[in-house]
Amino acid sequence: MADARIVVKAAGKRFGSHQVFRNVGLAVGSREVVAIIGPSGCGKTTLLRAIDGLLPLTEGEVTIEGTPVAGPREGVAMVFQHFGLFPWKTVYQNVAYGLKLAGASAAVIAEKVPRFIELVGLTGFEHHYPYQISGGMQQRCGLARALAIEPRVLLMDEPFGAVDAQTREILQFELLRIWDMKPTTMVFVTHSIDEAVLMGDRIVVLKGRPASVHEVIAVDLARPRTRATLAEPRFVELRERVWGTLMAEARKAEFDVTQ
Amino acid sequence: MRTARRWLEAGTVAASLALGAVVWEVAGRLTSGAFWAPLSTTLASLGTLAASGALVRYAASSLQLYATGLALGIAVGAPFGLLLARLPWLRVALEDYIMMLYATPMVALIPFILSMLGFGFTPKVLVVFLFAVFPVLYNTVEGARSIRPELVEVAHAFRSSEWQLWRDVMIPYTLPFAMTGVRQAIARGLVGMVAAEFFLSPSGLGQMIMLGSQNFDTANMLAAILVIVVLGVLLMDFGRWVERRFAPWRRASE
Numbered sequence: 001m002a003d004a005r006i007v008v009k010a011a012g013k014r015f016g017s018h019q020v021f022r023n024v025g026l027a028v029g030s031r032e033v034v035a036i037i038g039p040s041g042c043g044k045t046t047l048l049r050a051i052d053g054l055l056p057l058t059e060g061e062v063t064i065e066g067t068p069v070a071g072p073r074e075g076v077a078m079v080f081q082h083f084g085l086f087p088w089k090t091v092y093q094n095v096a097y098g099l100k101l102a103g104a105s106a107a108v109i110a111e112k113v114p115r116f117i118e119l120v121g122l123t124g125f126e127h128h129y130p131y132q133i134s135g136g137m138q139q140r141c142g143l144a145r146a147l148a149i150e151p152r153v154l155l156m157d158e159p160f161g162a163v164d165a166q167t168r169e170i171l172q173f174e175l176l177r178i179w180d181m182k183p184t185t186m187v188f189v190t191h192s193i194d195e196a197v198l199m200g201d202r203i204v205v206l207k208g209r210p211a212s213v214h215e216v217i218a219v220d221l222a223r224p225r226t227r228a229t230l231a232e233p234r235f236v237e238l239r240e241r242v243w244g245t246l247m248a249e250a251r252k253a254e255f256d257v258t259q
Numbered sequence: 260m261r262t263a264r265r266w267l268e269a270g271t272v273a274a275s276l277a278l279g280a281v282v283w284e285v286a287g288r289l290t291s292g293a294f295w296a297p298l299s300t301t302l303a304s305l306g307t308l309a310a311s312g313a314l315v316r317y318a319a320s321s322l323q324l325y326a327t328g329l330a331l332g333i334a335v336g337a338p339f340g341l342l343l344a345r346l347p348w349l350r351v352a353l354e355d356y357i358m359m360l361y362a363t364p365m366v367a368l369i370p371f372i373l374s375m376l377g378f379g380f381t382p383k384v385l386v387v388f389l390f391a392v393f394p395v396l397y398n399t400v401e402g403a404r405s406i407r408p409e410l411v412e413v414a415h416a417f418r419s420s421e422w423q424l425w426r427d428v429m430i431p432y433t434l435p436f437a438m439t440g441v442r443q444a445i446a447r448g449l450v451g452m453v454a455a456e457f458f459l460s461p462s463g464l465g466q467m468i469m470l471g472s473q474n475f476d477t478a479n480m481l482a483a484i485l486v487i488v489v490l491g492v493l494l495m496d497f498g499r500w501v502e503r504r505f506a507p508w509r510r511a512s513e
Contacts, residue, residue, distance in 0.1 A: 084413035087508040
């Protein structure tokens with residue numbers, strides 16, 4: 001891909017003698033959303049951490065904007081399944097955290113934080129602590145914290161995996177709305193097939209033990225995607241296709257675990 | 260309904276305290292003055308001591324000892340606890356000593372301190388310090404070690420430097436644990452204060468108790484004990500307030 005912002009080349013990760021994945025290749029364009037899906041334990045979250053530079057690979061390399069990733073870098077932000085909010089900081093202080101570490105001035109922080117809090121719909125909750133708001137609101141806060149540094153690469157680690165089904169759906173469409181306002185490179189790890197089809201321009205299916213890229217499915221659904229997208233025949237078709245690829249593997253993985 | 264229950268509770272507490280005072284008074288009147296003084300006599304002694312300025316002098320001496328030892332205990336215990344959590348090899352090297360000293364009744368060390376350092380202010384401060392430092396140290400180490408790894412990961416993902424990680428994550432996370440240690444140190448330090456005043460050079464409220472006992476002046480002795488009881492209750496309340504003050508988030512998120 002000519003304008004690839006993230007390139008993963010022949011990536012492999014081993015923990016001791018356990019090879020999690022091997023020979024994973026992937027390129028993500030500058031305005032592209034790639035969803036990574038695979039059975040539990042296939043290393044999709046590990047791969048995402050390697051892309052961020054939180055974990056070193058044992059084989060291969062990741063480059064972002066042409067330079068190899070050696071650690072977390074400027075312009076890349078991550079949203080975590082566990083939200084990762086600091087319980088002793090208010091919503092405002094949590095959103096300001098990334099900006100503060102990036103060296104933003106007090107004036108910039110005072111301008112940006114309320115703007116991003118508004119963007120995720122948390123206005124009025126600036127001075128609440130994480131334990132005082134719902135899980136969905138906590139993840140809105142996590143999202144605002146990531147967006148506030150205006151990243152060129154957004155890494156999403158099952159961001160809606162820990163919230164209830166209704167909230168999850170609301171947040172998916174919120175994220176789509178926000179992404180449409182300012183499209184950027186996004187890697188979205190999920191174990192929900194619907195979510196992968198709804199979010200991704202392409203879906204990378206990881207499969208096997210150790211896992212590798214089994215299939216890349218192009219999602220030719222028009223943007224902006226809305227609730228109406230869910231009712232399109234093409235959406236249903238794609239979902240069935242991913243389901244077919246994944247479920248055979250999931251079943252096998254489940255039986256592997258039992259043995 | 261709720262106010263009714265609160266009144267009932269306050270009434271019960273008041274009745275219990277009043278009954279306790281009556282029992283004290285009656286017990287004092289029925290026994291020899293050498294063993295037990297009635298509450299009224301104790302309060303009268305307390306009034307005399309307060310009026311003569313002796314009470315303030317003794318209490319000030321005790322509080323000076325207590326505050327110095329406690330402050331040193333906190334000032335050493337909390338930073339050293341963080342350091343131990345930060346340097347695993349140092350923790351492994353010292354952990355057993357800390358556990359041994361934490362488990363040792365510190366009173367057992369007082370004769371040893373006496374033979375090492377003799378009389379004076381310094382050995383007494385050392386006793387209060389030893390009573391106070393271990394709860395702070397122990398709770399700080401355990402707190403810092405229980406840091407949620409995902410919060411450290413968030414800090415790394417946002418490119419936190421080591422120093423920023425400590426400022427933004429480790430210290431705020433550990434603070435409420437350290438405060439639990441401070442609350443315990445506040446209580447244990449008071450024990451250390453009285454023990455030091457008994458067994459090292461007599462001074463302060465401890466000396467007042469000893470003098471009262473030796474002179475069969477039970478009213479004076481009970482007056483001094485009463486002052487220590489009130490001090491203990493106030494300090495425990497203060498300790499609990501301090502602990503809560505620093506961790507509004509901890510109670511709710513655990």
